[in-house]
Structure formats: structure tokens, C-alpha cells
Amino acid sequence: MSTISNEQTQAYRAAFLQDPIHQANQRSVWKNGIQNSAQNQETFVTNTPQFSIDLNTGKVANQKQSGRCWMFAALNTMRHKMSSDLNLANFELSQNYTFFWDKYEKANYFYENILATAQQERTSREVSFLLQTPQQDGGQWDMIVSIFQKYGVVPKAAMPETASSENSTELNVYLNKLLRKHAIILRQLVAENASDETIKSKRTELLQEVYDLLATALGLPPETFNFEYRDEENNFIQELDLTPHTFYDKYIGIDLDNYVSVINAPTDDKPFMHSYTVDMLGNVAGGKQVKYLNLDIADLKELALKQLQSGESVWFGSDVGQSSLRDKGIMATDALAVDDLFGVDFNMTKGERLDYGESLMTHAMVLTGVDLINDVPTKWKVENSWGEKVGTDGFFVMSDAWMDEYTYQVVVRKDLLSAEQQAAFDEEPTVLAPWDPMGALAN
Template sequence: MTAELTPDFTEQLTKNFDADPTARLLQNAVATTPIDKVAIDRRVVTSIDHSVSELLDDWSATNQEKSGRCWLFAGTNLLRAGAAKKLDVKDFEFSQNYLLFWDKFEKANFWLESIIETAGDDVDDRTVALLLDRSAEDGGQWNMFTALVEKHGLVPKTAMPETNSSSNTHLMNRDLSVVLRQAARDLRKRAADGASGEELGQAKADVLTTVHRLLSLHLGTPPDSFVWQWKDKDSGFHRKGTMTPQEFAAEYVTIPLEDYVCVVNDPRHPYGQTFTVAHLGNVVGARPVTYLNIEVDLMKKLAVEAISGGEPVWFGCDTSQMCDANLGIWDAKLFDYDAIYNVTSDLSKADRLLHHESLMTHAMLFTGVDLLDNAPRRWRVENSWGSEKGDKGFMTMNDNWFGEYVFEIAVRRDALPADLQAALEQEPTVLPAWDPMGALAR
């Protein structure tokens, strides 16, 4: 049955709108002002300040610029506090560009392996189409961060500083996508013509040679070694000598990354179970991206305990929802869109995941929490959007936003209850490549 829009129907809608003085007033406002400035609830804004009872950060916020490297920034921000303390410096940054280079190169190899694996499927197959859409993404996940550090180590920012393309990845990604999609066409054709695994492997190696050249031109060549020397906060000079990236990571990563696990809150699935997502990862041969699903109240408890113990917390969320970046605040009721549009929004967290309304879009770092009667009321967040937004680059999240839009945190395995530690040993359920929990933080 087809029900087309009739002139009578649309005419009546227009009459109804014109007869509503509130609608006309809002039309005047929205026609000349961004909707979020009209919809923002001033009562929420004025109820928030940036103070918290438990505060860890005494360093400057970082800036990912025009790139999708938030997950790398959040990861290195987690590590830099310990490194700065060991170096006796006020502030310190690991090179995010160094990790970006190796992530891009490893991702290209991982992606080409997936193309070869799915070469027998139609090019319009949903998984193949998704792979082709995601040929050169910046984003990542916690396990992808640790895989890079474990394999390639770390260097200080001075050993591999930012370039134009690391700070603005669009054009590099555009050109890398062309190289990889052309390679996908050629590899699929070779496979269809009966090429052996060895022949496909050599063809992939040829593509990776081009990828390495492209990345080196845009990002610089990652150092095999460098001379490390620095001045401490009292201007004392230190020279460690020549170090490799692996040696530098072993010396200045002060927390046991291998002991961290990623826990998520996904109400679509049973709690206490693990899952992964097909074709999700960056380093071939690394531990797979695995999630343990837990209730959100337990996730909050784990985050509070880590912060109270002196350790920031890496987390992933949907920062596109109910956020004012300039003010640096998140609240589940920050914008009253319902009053403007005369609707009732009642999608649950599970509904939003199921109906493509929400997914993890961004990774940041919890560096503080405000506790009242031992319960969190708001959270302090280190973002990677520079020092101009929020409280010199640090943001404030009301606890109601955490429950709705935070999806995952990285915690030490031994912080989990015994039954959940045991659950980590189970074989994870594999979700399809297009599942929203396979989204990459940018």
C-alpha cells in the first residue's frame, strides 16, 4: 500500500504551525541561531562547575588537531603522568605521530589480510562493502593502542614531532584509500584467477611498500633509535644516551599495560560475557580486541576506585550526544530538543545502539571525580581538543551522562570481581563487522 503526501495534508500542517505562536517564535530563533544555542538548558549549565573532590591532573591538555587520533592521545595521556614523574619534569608527551605511523602501516596490513580473506565473497557483500568503506581510518580501540606499544614501543615527541599530515590527516587518508582500494580490486581479481597464497602474499607486500613510502612522506620516518636527553623541572640536565623505542617504553611506561582489560556496558547483550567484532584490529598476530560486558554501576565503581587510587582511566563514549564542547560540559539533559520539536525522546541506551542513534565516537581520560556520600556526581575529563575549550582543555561530565553515553573503560584485571576475572577466559562471541561496538574512537 502506497500512501503519498496529499496537498490537503501538508496544507493542514502549515495552518497548524502558523496558528501556534510558540512555533513561530521558535522559528524566528532557530532561523538565525544554531539550534544548540536555542535548545541548551541554562539551568543545567549554571548548575555545573569544574571542581571535583578527587583530582589527578596537574598537566596541560593535548591537541589532536584535525585528526582522528583521540584514542592514541588518551592512551599516551594515561602513560605520560608516570613518565613525567620518573623524569622529574612538569609536563611530558610521548609522540602520537610515531604511533600514528605504525598504526596506519599495521592497519594497512590488517585490512589487506581481511580483503584476501573475503576475496571469494561478492564485492557487494555487506562485510566486503564495510571493509571498502573503512580503508584508511584514523580511529582505534584500547586493545589496538596496547598492541602498538607492545610491538613498536614509544618515543618522546621530540624524536618524532608532528607534521602537517599528522595534525590534519584528511589528504593523507584520501590518497591512502586510493592505494588500498585499488589493491583490493587487484587482490580480489588475482584470487578469482586462482593465485596461490604465496602469490597473494607477495602482491600484498608490494602494496605495503607503496604504503610505507606514502606514510613516510606524510608523517616522517619513525626512528629506530634516538639520543635521549632532557632537563628536569629544576633545570638539571640528564642524558640517558641512545635508546630504541622498545627500550624507551620499557623504561618510562610505569603501569603494566598487559594487565589491562577493556570492559563495556552494552545492554543489548548479557552481562558477564565477552565478545569481539569481526575484522576489528590493527596488528596482525596481536591479542584480539575483546570486551567484557558489565553493568554500568560496576563500571562507575571501577573508575572511581582507579581514580581514588591515583590512576587516570581511559574510556570511550559517544561525545556527539548532549555535549557543549566550548563550555566543556556533558549532561544527559543538556539540550531540551523535546520542548522545541514538541516530541518525547525515550530511546534507551540499547535502543540507540540497535537503531544506529549512538555508538562510541571518541576516547578520553578520566582524571578526576566528584564524590558525594561516596557516590559519583560528576567526572573530570582530559580531552585532546586543545586548551581553549572547557577548563583549559579539561571537561566536566555529569554522572547522568556517564550512564547513557559511556561505553567502555580500560581497567586492571585484578580490579574486577573474581567471577568476572574468570569470565575473561571464555571464548568471546563474535559480533558482525558492522556492529556498533566495532566503531573506532576518533
């Protein structure tokens, strides 16, 4: 065992005290904190919010104190189309509606996984993983597609936000408490060799408790509703007795099966030009499989650019906390000179960050623009879901270098892929472990 001696510590102290740069940086950090002291002013000059391709998407939404970024980002891509088609301003689709059904389905998906692992010891890694967080707010593109396809969508006015949708902490505490209790019951039934019919009957009973809890906290999802609005020319439009599916078909009508997830995970266990899925990751039992095509970052960016050039925004997943200035709305690799501040080298490759737990997908947003110089991207416009008080009215600037290092996923139309890429996506996916970083946005 290599212990730290007092002489060694004293030598470190003396070296620190003899370095005037350490002393100056210490005074700055004491007064201003780490990130304020490390801000690089030049990044404000190189990452101005001006873009050669800039889609008109209206005002940003606000997920408040919830982890619904993936859901907001997906709904935002749809409301962009609706706002343009119907000449609407400040229109939103109901995030609470999809939130309700996602949590309802995640409870049933949790039961599926608990029963599938019921023969394992409670302390096994898989069971421990399930019980650590039975469900949460996060998700993946294919998971929201499953919700849209099964339940449709509604305008925000048809199912507005509640205290528990805007701040989901308490809801998650009590829903997870309930699901862990349900896990005890289901595992005991398996241990007692209960019949499939008995287990199915008990699941139905338990799911009623989940439904009641969600209905109390989030409200009852509407089965029919009226759609009324005034467009930008003050024309009043009214349509009565729509269902969530008829509303989707008439006013959105996007073929969700034509969209695929492309990732950039440059790690040895995920060769490029192959497809992947994550074990035990999903929400709707029997719904769309979470599936990715892993490509080089240059190919990922090319696909995102093509979709923007066609006039369509792009859902994407990234590690938003890395080298990011929330108040300024800038994500750039040179935004913070923390290496200089501490006199250490924090540099890792993208693959190393994934392999060693330094980075993973934490947030989904929408690409709504890009700045091209000689047809080469230099920065990207990002629609966030943190309200209008951050960035430029809620929009962020992402440098192209930051996209290289911290963007992990984009969702694009399948027809934009080359024939070779489409064939690679369509292959049987390699199954990744439940705790793989490519599942982090949902976990």
C-alpha cells in the same frame, strides 16, 4: 502506499501558525541556531569544574584535525605516569610515531581481510564494508596496545607532528585509494588461483608502497634517539641511544596485559557478564585481540572509580556529540532542552539508541577526576585532546547521568575486577558483526 495529501500539509501549517510557542521558538532558532536556543543555563551551575578527586595530569594535548583520539587518550595515560615520575611539565609522547605504525599495520590487516573474503562477491556486505573504508584514523584500546607492544613509544621530540598527522584528511584519501587498488590486485590473484607464495610476494611488494607513502607524509620512525629534558627543578637529564622499546621499559613500564576493556551495551544481543569481540576489527595481524566484557553501567562506573581512587587515570570511550557543549566543556543530559524547543519527545533508552543507529562510540578521552557526594559520583572530570581553547583549559565536565547514557567503555586494571568478572572476561568471546556499534570507535 500512504501518500501525504495537500490538505494534511495545510492542516499541519495551520496548527503551527496557531501555536505562539512555536512562533517564539522559531524566532530564537532563526537568530541563534538550534543548540544555542536550547541551552539550559542551570547545567552551568550543576556542572562546575570542581572535583573531590582530581589527578594532576598537566596540560591537555591537541589531536588537531585527525581522528587519533583513542591514541591520544592512551598516550595521555602514560605521560601522566611519566610526568609524575620524572617531575616533568608539558611533556608529550609522540602521537605521530604510533600513527605511522598503526597505518602501516592496518594496511597489512586490510590485506588479511581482503584475502579472507576473496571468494565472496565484491558486492557482499563484508567486502563492501572493507572497501568502503580500507583504513582510517580510529581505533580501540587493544589496538594501541598491539602497537605499543610491537613498536614501543618515543618522546614527541623524537618524531614530531607533520602536516599530514595534524590534518589526516589528504593522507587518508590517498592511502585508501592505494589500498583499494591493492584489493583489486589481490582479489585478481585469488581468482586466477595464484599460489600462496605468489600472493605473499605480491603483498610484500604492495606493502613497500604503503611504507613509502607513510614515510613521505609522516616521516621515518626513529630506530634510536636521545632523551633530554629539564625537570621542574631545572635539573638537566640526558640519555643517549635509546630504542623505542628500551624507552618504554625504563620510563613507562606498564604491564599492558593487565588492562581490560569493560563496556556497557544494554542490548538484547549482548547479555551482561559475557565477553565479546568484533569480526575484522584490529590493526596488527597476530596482535592483541580486541575484547570486551559487557557489564551493567553501575559496575562499569564502580571500576572506573576504584582506578581513580588508586591515583590512576582511566581511558574511556563515549558518544561525545550527544547533549554536549564543546565550547563550555560540558557533557550533561540536561545541557540542551531540544525536546522543549521543538515540542517533540526525542527520548530513547541506551539500548534503543544503539540498536537503531542513534548513538555509538565516537570519541575516546581520559577520566582524571570525579566529584563524590556521600561517596556517590555526581560528575566526572574529563581530559580531552582538543587543545586548551575548549572547556576549562581543555578539560570537560561530564555529569554522572551523561555517563550512564553515553559512556560505553572504560579500560581498567584486571585486578580491580571481581573473580566472577575476571572469569567472564576470560571466556571465549562472542563474535560480533564488523559493523556492530561496539566497533564504531575504530571504524
